[in-house]
Each structure stands twice: as C-alpha cells, then as structure tokens.
Amino acid sequence: MLKHIRLMLADADGFTLVGFCAAMAALGPVLALAFFALQGEGGLWQHLFSTVVPQALLESVLLLAGVIAFVVVVGTGAAWMVAVHDFPGRRLLEVVLLLPLAFPAYVLAYSWIDLMHPVGPLQSGLRALLGYARPADFRLPDLRNMPGAIFIFGLALYPYVYVAARTVFLTQITALADAARMLGRGSAGVFFTVALPLARPAIAGGAALAAMEALNDVGAAEFLSVQTLTTAVYSTWVNRNDLPGAAQIALAMLAFVLALLVVEKLARGGRGYAVIGRNARPSQPKRIGGLKGMMVFALLALPAILGFFVPAAHLVNQSIARLAFAGVPGEILVEIGNTVLAAGLATIVTLAVALLVVCGRRLHNGSRLHVALLRLSTLGYAIPGTVLGIGLLAIFGDLDALLRQIATWWGIKAPGLIFSASLFAIVAAYSVRFFRLATTKIETGLERLSPSLDQSARTLGRSRWQVLRTIHLPLLTPALAGAALLVFIDCMKELPATLLLRPINFETLSTHLYAEAARGTYENGALAACLIVAFGLLPVILLTLLGRRQTIGARGGEGAISEGSAA
Amino acid sequence: MTCPPFAPALVLSGVRHDYGRKHALRGIDLEVLAGEMVALLGPSGCGKTTLLRVVAGLERPSAGTVEVGGRVLVDRHLFVEPEKRGVGLMFQDYALFPHLSVLENVAFGLDRLPASEGRQRAEALLAGVGLKDRASAYPHMLSGGEQQRIALARALAPRPSLLLMDEPFSNLDLRLRRRMRADTAGLLRTTGAAGIVVVHDPDDALAVADRIVLMNEGKLVQVGPPEAFFHRPVNLFAARFFSDLEEVETEVRGGEAQTPFGRFAATGLADGLVTLCIRRSAFSFTRDAPEFQAEVLSSRFMGEQQLVSLRVRGRAEPLDALIGGRVSVTPGAHVGVTIDRSEVLIFPREP
Numbered sequence: 070m071l072k073h074i075r076l077m078l079a080d081a082d083g084f085t086l087v088g089f090c091a092a093m094a095a096l097g098p099v100l101a102l103a104f105f106a107l108q109g110e111g112g113l114w115q116h117l118f119s120t121v122v123p124q125a126l127l128e129s130v131l132l133l134a135g136v137i138a139f140v141v142v143v144g145t146g147a148a149w150m151v152a153v154h155d156f157p158g159r160r161l162l163e164v165v166l167l168l169p170l171a172f173p174a175y176v177l178a179y180s181w182i183d184l185m186h187p188v189g190p191l192q193s194g195l196r197a198l199l200g201y202a203r204p205a206d207f208r209l210p211d212l213r214n215m216p217g218a219i220f221i222f223g224l225a226l227y228p229y230v231y232v233a234a235r236t237v238f239l240t241q242i243t244a245l246a247d248a249a250r251m252l253g254r255g256s257a258g259v260f261f262t263v264a265l266p267l268a269r270p271a272i273a274g275g276a277a278l279a280a281m282e283a284l285n286d287v288g289a290a291e292f293l294s295v296q297t298l299t300t301a302v303y304s305t306w307v308n309r310n311d312l313p314g315a316a317q318i319a320l321a322m323l324a325f326v327l328a329l330l331v332v333e334k335l336a337r338g339g340r341g342y343a344v345i346g347r348n349a350r351p352s353q354p355k356r357i358g359g360l361k362g363m364m365v366f367a368l369l370a371l372p373a374i375l376g377f378f379v380p381a382a383h384l385v386n387q388s389i390a391r392l393a394f395a396g397v398p399g400e401i402l403v404e405i406g407n408t409v410l411a412a413g414l415a416t417i418v419t420l421a422v423a424l425l426v427v428c429g430r431r432l433h434n435g436s437r438l439h440v441a442l443l444r445l446s447t448l449g450y451a452i453p454g455t456v457l458g459i460g461l462l463a464i465f466g467d468l469d470a471l472l473r474q475i476a477t478w479w480g481i482k483a484p485g486l487i488f489s490a491s492l493f494a495i496v497a498a499y500s501v502r503f504f505r506l507a508t509t510k511i512e513t514g515l516e517r518l519s520p521s522l523d524q525s526a527r528t529l530g531r532s533r534w535q536v537l538r539t540i541h542l543p544l545l546t547p548a549l550a551g552a553a554l555l556v557f558i559d560c561m562k563e564l565p566a567t568l569l570l571r572p573i574n575f576e577t578l579s580t581h582l583y584a585e586a587a588r589g590t591y592e593n594g595a596l597a598a599c600l601i602v603a604f605g606l607l608p609v610i611l612l613t614l615l616g617r618r619q620t621i622g623a624r625g626g627e628g629a630i631s632e633g634s635a636a
Numbered sequence: 637m638t639c640p641p642f643a644p645a646l647v648l649s650g651v652r653h654d655y656g657r658k659h660a661l662r663g664i665d666l667e668v669l670a671g672e673m674v675a676l677l678g679p680s681g682c683g684k685t686t687l688l689r690v691v692a693g694l695e696r697p698s699a700g701t702v703e704v705g706g707r708v709l710v711d712r713h714l715f716v717e718p719e720k721r722g723v724g725l726m727f728q729d730y731a732l733f734p735h736l737s738v739l740e741n742v743a744f745g746l747d748r749l750p751a752s753e754g755r756q757r758a759e760a761l762l763a764g765v766g767l768k769d770r771a772s773a774y775p776h777m778l779s780g781g782e783q784q785r786i787a788l789a790r791a792l793a794p795r796p797s798l799l800l801m802d803e804p805f806s807n808l809d810l811r812l813r814r815r816m817r818a819d820t821a822g823l824l825r826t827t828g829a830a831g832i833v834v835v836h837d838p839d840d841a842l843a844v845a846d847r848i849v850l851m852n853e854g855k856l857v858q859v860g861p862p863e864a865f866f867h868r869p870v871n872l873f874a875a876r877f878f879s880d881l882e883e884v885e886t887e888v889r890g891g892e893a894q895t896p897f898g899r900f901a902a903t904g905l906a907d908g909l910v911t912l913c914i915r916r917s918a919f920s921f922t923r924d925a926p927e928f929q930a931e932v933l934s935s936r937f938m939g940e941q942q943l944v945s946l947r948v949r950g951r952a953e954p955l956d957a958l959i960g961g962r963v964s965v966t967p968g969a970h971v972g973v974t975i976d977r978s979e980v981l982i983f984p985r986e987p
Binding site: 079434435519521522524525526527528529530531532535540543544 | 724
C-alpha cells in the first residue's frame with residue numbers, strides 16, 4: 070500500500086496537478102453544500118422537510134415518471150419506425166425528428182404558453198374558425214399544470230431516446246431482425262423479442278439523460294406552475310435568501326439524482342451495449358405504402374411539428390413583429406455579447422483542462438490515480454445546475470468574506486463581490502457542469518490514435534507534454550472542434566446556474582428570456598428565444614451530418630496508420 | 637560477435653513485472669553485447685513484448701535493474717523516463733505519425749540538432765533505406781514495406797546504442813519479409829547498434845539473430861546461438877520450437893529406453909519416465925539391417941523431401957518421416973527403416 074502511494078507520487082507531474090484541481094472543482098461544491106446544510110438551524114430543517122420538500126419531491130417524481138414514459142414511448146417508437154421501415158418521407162423524418170433538440174425546455178415552454186394564451190394566435194384562430202366571439206365561450210385546456218408540463222418536457226426531451234435507440238436499431242438490430250424473421254417472427258414479434266431487449270440499455274441511458282435534464286430545469290417548471298426540487302432550491306435562495314436551507318434541499322436533490330442513476334443502472338439490466346453484427350449489411354427496410362404509409366408519416370411528424378415547427382414559427386413570427394414595431398432593441402446586442410463572452414470563456418477553460426486531464430490519463434498509462442481523477446472531474450454532469458450554483462455560491466461567498474476580512478485588516482476599502490456573482494463564478498459553473506461533454510469527445514478522438522504513436526514519440530526523446538503538443542493536439546483538432554461546439558452551445562443555453570451566479574445587471578439571452586416570462590411580457594423575449602434556438606440548431610446539424618456518414622471514415626491521417634496499403 | 641572493450645549494450649538482472657495479479661515477467665537475467673543482434677522468441681503471452689517495453693521504459697518493472705550501455709536506468713529507487721533513455725523502439729504497427737511527412741517522421745527524434753543538420757541526417761537515412769524520393773509523401777500513401785523501412789530509419793535517426801523491434805516483420809508477406817530481414821540486419825550492423833527483435837516465427841529468429849533468447853511463461857528457457865537450439869535444446873519445449881519431432885512416451889531402465897523403433901542409449905539419465913524425440917529427418921529407408929519394419933500409409937511430395945506416413949507395430953498413431961524426394965514410395969508397401977541416432981533427444985518427463 071505504502072509502496073503504491075510512493076510510486077504514484079513519484080510519477081506525479083503537471084498533468085497530475087491539473088487533474089487534481091479539476092477533480093476538486095467538481096467535488097468542492099458538493100462538499101460545500103454538505104458543510105452548509107449542517108449549519109442550518111434544526112427548526113428550519115424541520116420546516117423545510119415537513120412543508121416544502123415533500124410537495125416538491127412528489128411533483129418531481131410525478132413529472133419525471135410522466136416524462137420518462139413519454140420519451141420512451143415516443144422516442145423508441147419513432148426510432149423503430151424510421152430505422153426499419155420505408156414509407157413516404159422517411160428520410161425527411163429521420164432528420165426532422167432531431168430538431169426539438171434545438172429547443173431548451175424553458176424556451177419550448179415559453180413559446181407554447183404564449184401560443185396557447187387565451188388571446189394568443191392559436192385560440193383566437195380557433196375561435197374565429199368555429200365562430201365563437203369571446204374567449205370565455207371557448208377555451209383550450211390550460212398548459213400550466215402537471216400534464217401540460219409532461220407534454221412540454223416530453224416534446225423537448227424525446228430526441229435523447231430517439232437518437233440512442235435509432236443508433237442501436239441501425240447498427241445492431243438489422244442482421245438479428247433478419248434472423249428472427251427467418252425463424253418466423255412477425256414485425257411486432259421482432260420488435261418485442263429482439264429489438265427492444267437489445268436496445269434496452271441505450272433506451273435507459275437516453276431516458277436517464279432526459280430525466281436529468283427535466284430535473285435540472287428551472288425555467289419551464291416554473292412557467293408551467295410545477296414545483297420541482299429545483300424550483301424549491303431556487304426560491305428558497307432567491308425569495309428567502311436562505312443559503313443553508315437551499316443547501317439542504319440541494320443535498321436532498323443530489324440523493325434523488327443518485328437514486329435516478331441507480332434506477333438507470335438497473336434498467337440497463339447490468340448489461341453494457343452489446344456489440345453484435347456491427348458491420349452487418351443493413352437489411353431491406355419493410356415497405357409501408359399508400360394511405361397507410363401517409364398516415365404513419367403524419368403520426369411520426371407530430372412530435373417534430375409540435376416540438377419544433379409550430380413553436381419555432383411562432384417565435385419567428387413574434388420576433389419579426391417585434392422588430393417591425395421597435396427595431397433591434399439595444400439590450401439584445403449587449404446580451405448576445407454577454408452570452409458569447411461567458412460561453413466562450415467557459416469553452417476555452419473546459420477544453421484546455423479536459424485536454425490536459427484526458428491526455429494526462431493516457432500519457433500516464435496504467436496509472437489508477439489518473440483514471441480516478443478523470444472520473445471525479447466529470448462528476449459535474451450529474452449535478453443539476455441549481456445544486457452546482459448553490460454549492461459554488463457557498464464557496465465563493467466564503468472566499469469573498471475572507472477577502473473583505475483581509476481588506477479590513479489592511480485598512481483598505483472592502484472590495485465588492487469578486488468571486489460570487491461574477492463572470493468568474495459563471496465560467497466556473499459552466500466548466501464543471503459541461504466538463505464531461507468535452508472529455509467524452511476528446512477520449513473518443515484519442516481512442517482512434519494508436520497508443521504506439523505516443524510511445525514511439527516518447528522513445529524518440531519527447532516528454533509527455535511534448536507528445537501532447539506535437540502528436541495529440543494536431544491529430545485531435547476535429548474532436549476538439551466538435552467538443553468546442555457542444556460545450557459552447559450548452560453553456561449558451563444554461564439557465565439555472567446562470568440565474569444564481571450572474572453579476573448584478575448581467576443579462577444573457579437565457580436570463581433575459583426568464584425575466585420576460587416571469588414578468589409575463591412574453592412578446593419581448595421572442596427575439597432572445599429565437600437566437601437561442603438558432604444556435605441550438607448547430608449541434609443538431611452536426612449530429613445529422615455525422616449520422617449520414619455512418620462510420621466516420623479514415624480521412625486524412627486519422628485512420629491511415631492501420632491501412633498500410635499503397636496509394 | 638563484437639567482443640567487449642565496451643560495456644554491454646544491455647544488462648537485465650532479476651527483472652519482474654506484474655499486470656495486476658498476472659506475472660508477466662518472473663525474474664529475467666540477460667546480457668546483450670554491444671553490436672549484437674538478439675532475437676526474443678516464444679509463444680504469444682510469454683512476456684517477450686513486456687520485456688521489450690520494460691527496456692524501453694514504457695513499463696516500470698516491479699523489481700530488478702535495467703542497465704543500458706553501463707548506465708543504470710531502473711533500480712529500486714530510480715526510473716528513467718523513456719525519452720531520456722536513448723533506446724530506439726520500432727512498433728509492430730510502425731506507429732508513423734499520420735500528420736507528418738516521411739521526412740518529418742524520420743527527423744522527429746532529431747529535434748535537439750540544428751534544423752539543417754537534422755534534415756541532412758534524415759535525408760541520409762532515407763537514402764540508406766532506399767526511399768529518398770518519398771521524403772514528402774505521407775504515411776498513408778506508403779506500402780507496408782515502405783512504412784516498415786521508414787519506421788526503421790526513424791528509430792535509428794537519433795543513433796541509439798540499442799534498438800528494440802517488436803515483431804517488425806509480422807505485417808509483411810513472405811517474399812517481402814525475407815528481403816526486409818536481410819536489409820534490417822544489414823542496416824543495424826552498419827550503425828553498430830545492438831538490436832533486440834521480438835519475433836513470433838523461428839525462421840525470423842534464425843535469419844537475423846546472433847543469439848536467440850527463448851521465453852515461456854515469463855521466464856527464459858534457453859539463451860544461445862541458433863545452432864544450439866537445434867543440437868542441444870535444453871528441454872522438450874525448446875526442442876519442439878525449432879524442429880518437427882516424433883515423440884514417444886516411454887521410460888528409462890538401466891540406461892536404456894525401449895520404444896517400438898528399438899532401444900536407445902540414455903546416457904546420463906536416471907531411471908524414470910521420459911519423452912524420446914526423433915527428428916522427422918532422422919528416418920531413412922534401407923534394405924540391409926533395418927531397425928524396424930513399417931507399412932507405408934501415404935506420402936506427400938514436398939519438393940526436395942517427401943513426408944511419408946508410416947504404420948509401425950506397437951504404436952497406435954502413424955509415424956511421419958521426412959525422406960529424400962527421389963526415393964520411390966508406394967502406399968501399402970512394407971519398408972525397412974533406420975534412424976540416425978545423433979538426431980535422437982531424450983528428456984525426462986516434466987511432472
């Protein structure tokens with residue numbers, strides 16, 4: 070044991086230090102939460118857990134159960150139809166079904182609530198059509214309740230399951246489906262006996278992601294009048310200014326996330342992704358023609374229409390009306406600047422640190438310490454933005470208090486909030502939360518480089534750092550670009566942590582939208598919403614392009630080492 | 637072989653290595669002389685590649701010392717990183733950097749020289765392997781044989797005193813392989829570097845090595861010149877690795893082993909169970925004074941020799957003998973057989 074530790078430390082270098090800092094950055098907020106939660110008075114603790122928490126917990130469970138059921142049914146069903154059937158417009162649907170990914174749940178909720186307003190375009194149009202004069206005479210059901218919330222979250226999040234299930238159906242099921250059909254199973258039989266069991270781990274993974282997103286959300290739940298754990302944490306801090314209380318609920322929420330991950334693990338059935346028939350020829354899709362085919366198309370188009378086209382059209386329409394009425398509002402330019410600044414800084418920090426931690430693990434081949442550091446540093450992905458925000462507030466608040474203390478000792482004028490409520494805090498929150506996105510992308514890129522490349526560079530006299538610079542960095546450029554795009558867009562859309570940590574009067578596109586919705590002035594936020602969705606479309610387009618090239622070919626140098634054939 | 641006015645190129649003593657619970661190397665002692673070419677041979681998983689990686693510094697051994705050119709690289713307290721060892725390593729997949737041109741690949745290890753000097757040396761090496769005109773090509777544009785030569789040139793560029801090669805010929809077809817074996821050994825000799833080459837195939841070892849090291853299960857089985865493996869294999873494992881043998885399980889009593897093919901003197905062996913091995917080429921047909929009789933089952937023409945399958949009384953499975961290609965053999969014929977007794981090996985049976 071001692072010998073192991075001695076060896077580990079003898080092997081430590083700059084990579085180890087960066088890995089350690091990254092792991093601490095992810096763990097720190099959680100530890101701080103635990104510390105603060107213990108400081109709260111017992112009475113408050115009791116009050117929270119007898120009134121606020123049970124209600125929030127109940128509503129969270131209901132919401133997540135509904136959302137999971139929605140995304141599993143819609144996502145898996147759509148994936149199955151599109152992957153192994155052929156009907157008019159199938160190619161189009163394959164892509165279009167991805168589009169709701171561009172909508173963060175809070176933007177979708179925002180758009181739909183405005184759309185469904187009693188005097189909004191949808192209800193007015195319907196009344197005109199049906200000949201009713203007053204809103205009181207005819208009313209569509211209100212969205213602002215639990216079923217409405219499940220509907221909105223489901224529409225925004227089903228693509229997670231759709232993407233995961235479709236990949237499995239396309240790459241693994243086809244050959245097996247042929248075999249099952251030869252053994253006399255019908256289409257439904259193949260689905261339930263072969264496809265569904267094999268895709269179960271992927272579906273569980275996608276559903277878990279969707280559930281985490283729903284739990285993470287702060288805007289949509291609030292707009293839709295559902296009180297989740299997240300909104301409870303948020304309002305405890307914002308309305309009551311009660312950090313220990315918020316920390317206590319946040320801790321309860323972390324326990325909830327943990328339970329969710331355990332459920333996911335169980336739902337996977339202890340299995341990883343099976344790797345069968347990876348290179349199998351795609352089998353002939355089953356043809357559905359005529360009227361039946363068109364009905365299938367219409368049914369499958371519904372999630373995309375409701376989850377993207379209708380709300381997007383409404384946002385564009387509203388934005389145009391707004392621009393025609395008042396021109397480009399000055400503050401939107403400032404908000405774009407702020408958004409790009411915060412997201413851009415966070416992207417740079419995240420990518421740089423992720424590159425060092427991932428490559429550090431690879432360059433310290435076989436070092437368990439580095440594997441552990443990488444794992445720990447990616448934990449932030451499982452921490453909801455609100456929880457992370459409260460944790461960071463706790464840490465940075467203390468740091469600021471310390472600074473003030475030092476300033477008073479030295480007799481200098483006390484500085485304002487340097488850490489908490491600053492750009493620094495936002496960038497830290499984004500980096501911790503989206504670290505995993507970058508590391509996964511970089512790891513995938515690295516796996517395609519033979520380890521012998523690193524090792525020959527080492528024996529040719531290059532240090533670890535030089536290997537990173539001269540071998541990894543140039544060969545990872547495509548992976549880094551992909552990672553940068555994903556991280557940037559996710560930072561840009563982030564709402565809960567931004568709301569908690571932003572400096573006073575620092576508005577981003579997402580906080581602007583939130584403020585307008587809170588005020589009920591929906592039409593003013595349409596432009597910001599439009600911009601968020603437009604940016605959100607970029608990774609969707611990337612995903613589509615990658616899907617087209619089913620296997621990412623050995624273009625340029627990347628896979629060429631294994632080819633070894635004459636040009 | 638070069639005799640040492642110099643320190644040996646490599647000294648390993650008591651080197652052990654474990655992957656988790658698996659013992660990959662169990663106490664290796666080995667000395668490689670300056671300028672010597674040593675082939676590491678053994679079945680897959682015997683630890684030969686691990687040994688190479690330990691010498692290169694890609695694995696840290698759990699015990700033992702590694703010395704290269706008289707300089708201690710690894711002991712209980714010391715571990716010199718691979719980039720500071722001055723040991724060249726060539727990979728099975730060649731590991732050419734796909735984003736660098738051929739010339740840049742070869743010059744990669746020369747970054748401490750002034751740029752013009754590095755370029756000159758890289759160009760000279762490229763000319764040495766006959767690929768000067770490919771300097772600006774990229775690795776994916778090269779054939780397998782060309783990649784192998786570039787990898788060799790790159791590994792030799794920093795003038796290492798010791799070059800390690802991990803199965804350098806295994807990705808080449810047979811014809812190319814023969815040429816590359818000769819070229820590689822020749823090029824290494826001109827640089828004066830010692831070489832350790834891991835090979836899978838005994839033919840590769842015989843073709844390039846001054847000395848062969850045979851490994852099994854993390855231990856050295858036999859170390860010696862190639863002919864010793866033919867004439868004096870230390871055990872059945874070593875004998876099987878280099879020759880096609882007919883084996884008979886029998887026992888020694890009073891200094892003699894009794895077999896269906898006659899009695900064989902077992903000098904120096906205690907009484908007990910043994911495996912008696914006869915090289916297939918030790919058999920020949922004769923009319924006068926045969927040692928035993930056999931019936932021909934089949935024969936297969938193999939060029940200069942033919943493989944004849946024989947049935948012998950007292951032995952259930954057929955006996956395969958390599959006989960001169962011009963002897964006429966017909967299935968069903970009865971023949972008299974003699975054995976060249978210098979080609980018979982007897983090993984005590986391992987418990």
